Amino acid sequence: MANNDHENRGSGGWTYFSSLEHGPLRSRADLFLASVNWNALLEYAAKKRNGVSCKLLPDIGLGYNHMVRIVQFSDGNQWVARLRLPSLAEGDSREDVLETTEIRKFTTICLVRQRTHIPIPKIHAIEERSDCKVKAPFMLMDCLQGNVGMDLGMSVPPMYKKAFLRGLAKIHVQLSTILLPKIGTIVAVNADGTYQQGPIPGLGGPFDTATEFFKAWADKTKFGMSDEQLREACGPYAADIIPSVSSFAKSIGKLADTLSARDHGPFPLCHGDFGLNNIIVDDKYHILGVIDWEMAFAGPWEIFGDFPLTLSIVPPAIDAPWNYNGDGSPKSADLIERFEDQKGYVEAVRQEENSNRENIHHLSEALWNLRRQQLATAMKMYQDGKVGTYSKLIDQFISNT
Structure with a gap:
């Protein structure tokens, strides 16, 4: 899921927090904003820069998992403070879960910076525990002056699209060179410089094979809607779509041993939410950075070889x-363009x-497969709760085997 955390851009245009209406999301954000010891955060940042004084800019960036503030230093430098919000999901707010998530993200970023030239904001400090002086887990990193896709309507103007897709492809290919022996997250660096792998949240592992x-995935993944929501969303087509x-x-699960062309490792590093929503670009859509690696x-x-969300x-x-003609060709201009892209x-x-x-x-x-x-x-x-005739895709896969 895209967080839209606005975590590494200039401070203009952050309107989501201020535009939130009263409700669970707004209440969580307001309570969190009041609970954080912002003075302690500024003291921490100043100490990291050998006493250079700093202040918080008034803008507040808000995503699903994080609140973001800009730390402005007296010498003109800016850092991003990215603070983790209390989880909305039961069981995800335990201290050990939050700490593991932050460590996993930090270790992954270190790996990517070490093995590729993918632009990632430099991390200056990380605090994994919520019982620190700031009263929330946080990360301090460089601030990139650009915009993320959510600020730009998740679209790229035609004049910039070709160059942007080339830049996106370059990052995707660089990620393909980070190969690990098992399927799993990156949790620690070993003494010999190799990386230790751990379980994927919600799935387990690490796994030796794609199978x-x-x-x-088949055993533990649930459709992203309740049965009642699914029935309502299907309307008159419920009898066909629900089964x-x-x-x-x-x-x-039944097809698991046939789904991958490369069942054994090494395996590439998947970003997990790769697309314009987590890409920082300048006014001409040159890629400045890739964010949100958790x-x-x-x-x-x-x-790994799925298309970017864009x-x-x-x-x-x-x-x-x-949405399609009798010969299988797409009808709408938007869909035709997406296939060409x-x-x-x-x-x-x-x-x-x-x-x-x-x-x-x-x-x-x-x-291309x-x-x-x-x-x-x-x-x-399926995980996101997109309604559709999934069994037809399974039938199509089997018939072409």
């Missing part, structure tokens, strides 16, 4: 049939892979 991962949705996870994990190539398309088999992205990935010394094409192969790629997209949509 194990897909079986765990189709209900059987999807079980089908993934969902990252090493995963199967098919999961380019994601509901698989035609799942989508409403009236996907083709352009695959080509950009191939070109970037060709320029690498290893000349390995695992990513472009995964993106529609049978498996669309299943990976469907798995994410």
